[in-house]
Amino acid sequence: MHRATPAALALTVASALTLTACGGSGGADVDADAEQTLTVWAMGTEGEKLAEVADGYEKSHPNITVKVTPVGWDVAHQKLVAAAAAGKLPDVMQMGGTYLGEFADMGVLEPVDTKTVKEGDFFPAAWEQASYDGETYGVPWYVDTRVLFYRTDLARKAGLTEPPATMDELLEAAQAYQDKAKTKWGLSVQPGGLDTVQSFYPFLYSAGGEIIDEDGKAAVNSPEAVKALETYGEFFAKGVSEKAVRPGYDVTKDFNTGDVPMFFGGPWIMSLLDENYPDVKGKWAVAPVPADKESVSMAGGSSLAVSADSEHKAAAREFISFLTDAKGQADWYERTRDLPANQQAWTSGDLATDPRLKVWRAQMETARTTPSQPRLTEITSKVDSAIESVTQGKSGAKAALDKAQAEIEGLVE
Incomplete structure (x- = not known):
C-alpha cells in the first residue's frame, strides 16, 4: 500500500476540519432504476480489470453507465484527498485498508446499511478493516494475507x-x-x-x-x-x-x-x-x-465505499452488492486471483478444492488488522x-x- 507523503497528510488534516461537518450533504438521491452514470475509482490491477466487469453489468442494467477510472496506487492517496477537499469524489471508490479510517473521519464516506449488508458474510478482519469508530463505511471487496x-x-x-x-x-x-x-x-x-x-x-x-x-x-x-x-x-x-x-x-x-x-x-x-x-x-x-x-x-485488502455526497447512492449500493456477493466475488477471483472477502465464495470451484488455497482460507480465519485510524x-x-x-x-x-x-x-x- 502506498504511504501518504507529508504534504498529502497535511492536506488531509486541513481537509478533515472542513469536510467532517459537511459529509452526507449531497443532493437528492437518484432512483436506482433511473438512467444515470456511476463514476468509480479503483486502484492498480483492480482498476484495470474492473472495467471488464462493468461492461457486463451495463448489459444487465441498461439504465446504468459505469465509468471506471483506474488509479495507480502511487498517486491514489493524493488523488482521493484532493477530490475530497474539492467535493469531487466519485460515487464509488476502492478504499485500501490504511485509507478508510482517514476518509471516514473526514465525513466524506456514506455509512453502510448493515441491515442489508451482513457482517457475518465476510471474514471478521475484512469487516473490521472496513469500519471506523463503531460504524461501517465500506463493503469488503477482497482480502489479502501472508x-x-x-x-x-x-x-x-x-x-x-x-x-x-x-x-x-x-x-x-x-x-x-x-x-x-x-x-x-x-x-x-x-x-x-x-x-x-x-x-x-x-x-x-x-x-x-x-x-x-x-x-x-x-x-x-x-x-x-x-x-x-x-x-x-x-x-x-x-x-x-x-x-x-x-x-x-x-x-x-x-x-x-x-x-x-x-x-x-x-x-x-x-x-x-x-x-x-x-x-x-x-x-x-x-x-x-x-x-x-x-x-x-x-489482514489486508480493500473495500468499496460510497461518497457521502453522491447523488447516485442507490445505484452505487446495487453495483457494490453485485461485486461483493458470493457469485461476484468468485468471478473476481477468476479474473484477478484476489482472495474473496465473502466467505460463501469459497464453497465452490478451485476456491473449495485447491489444497494451496485451503492454506489461505485457514490463515484468513485468524488474520488480524490494525484498527482504523485517521x-x-x-x-x-x-x-x-x-x-x-x-x-x-x-x-x-x-x-x-x-x-x-x-x-x-x-x-x-
Whole structure:
C-alpha cells in the first residue's frame, strides 16, 4: 500500500476540519432504476480489470453507465484527498485498508446499511478493516494475507521433512537451508524502509502483540511486541536474512534460483511463480505462518465505499452488492486471483478444492488488522523505523519500540 507523503497528510488534516461537518450533504438521491452514470475509482490491477466487469453489468442494467477510472496506487492517496477537499469524489471508490479510517473521519464516506449488508458474510478482519469508530463505511471487496512460501526440493536437501510450525523452527529451518542446502540466505524478510511493518505483522500478531489495542491506545512496546521484534531481529543477527535489500526487490527471482528458500508472501505470488518460473513448478509449497502463541497473519485488502455526497447512492449500493456477493466475488477471483472477502465464495470451484488455497482460507480465519485510524500511515511509519533500527543492529527491540510508542501516542485518536 502506498504511504501518504507529508504534504498529502497535511492536506488531509486541513481537509478533515472542513469536510467532517459537511459529509452526507449531497443532493437528492437518484432512483436506482433511473438512467444515470456511476463514476468509480479503483486502484492498480483492480482498476484495470474492473472495467471488464462493468461492461457486463451495463448489459444487465441498461439504465446504468459505469465509468471506471483506474488509479495507480502511487498517486491514489493524493488523488482521493484532493477530490475530497474539492467535493469531487466519485460515487464509488476502492478504499485500501490504511485509507478508510482517514476518509471516514473526514465525513466524506456514506455509512453502510448493515441491515442489508451482513457482517457475518465476510471474514471478521475484512469487516473490521472496513469500519471506523463503531460504524461501517465500506463493503469488503477482497482480502489479502501472508503465508510462508518455501522450496520443497531444497528442504529435502536441508533435511527438513515438514514446513516450520513454530517461530523457533522457522529460524532452525533458515539455518538448515544455509548450512545443508547451501542457499545464500535462509529467509527473506524486509530489513527496513517503506512498509517494513507488513513483513513484521506475522511475527507481531503471532506473538500476541499489536500496534493499537482494542481501546484505541498505542501498545507497540508491550512485552509481546518486544518479543516479536527480538525474534524478527534474530534472523538478521544470525545472518540468515539480508540486511540490505535494494528498492523494488523481487523475491521471486531469488526464490527461483534458490538463493532464497523461504519468504512470506501474498496470494498473487502463486500466479507469478506459475507463469514466470515453470522450472520450479512442483518444487515449492505454501504453509501457514509459523506459530508463536498461535499462527496469525496480517489482514489486508480493500473495500468499496460510497461518497457521502453522491447523488447516485442507490445505484452505487446495487453495483457494490453485485461485486461483493458470493457469485461476484468468485468471478473476481477468476479474473484477478484476489482472495474473496465473502466467505460463501469459497464453497465452490478451485476456491473449495485447491489444497494451496485451503492454506489461505485457514490463515484468513485468524488474520488480524490494525484498527482504523485517521493517521494510520504515520503510525505504521514509526514502527517501520523501529524495525530498521533493530535489523541494522543500532538498537535493541525494547528501546526501539519504547521510542515508537512515545511517537505513536501523539498520533492515535
